[in-house]
Amino acid sequence: MGQTIEVTCPKCNKMFVAHPHMLNSGMDFHCPYCDLYFPEKESPKIRK
Numbered sequence: 001m002g003q004t005i006e007v008t009c010p011k012c013n014k015m016f017v018a019h020p021h022m023l024n025s026g027m028d029f030h031c032p033y034c035d036l037y038f039p040e041k042e043s044p045k046i047r048k
């Protein structure tokens with residue numbers, strides 16, 4: 001595992017980087033492209 005993870009947005013399908021500590025934290029990810037907040041389980045793909 002590196003210093004970042006790559007998260008795919010379930011709404012616009014763009015990929016952005018996030019911190020690994022976001023995983024299993026219960027915090028929502030924030031897509032910088034479409035401004036959507038979503039939980040980890042709603043992402044179609046997370047590359048760790």
Ligand SMILES: [Zn+2]
Binds near residue numbers: 009012031032033035
């Ligand atoms: Zn998005």
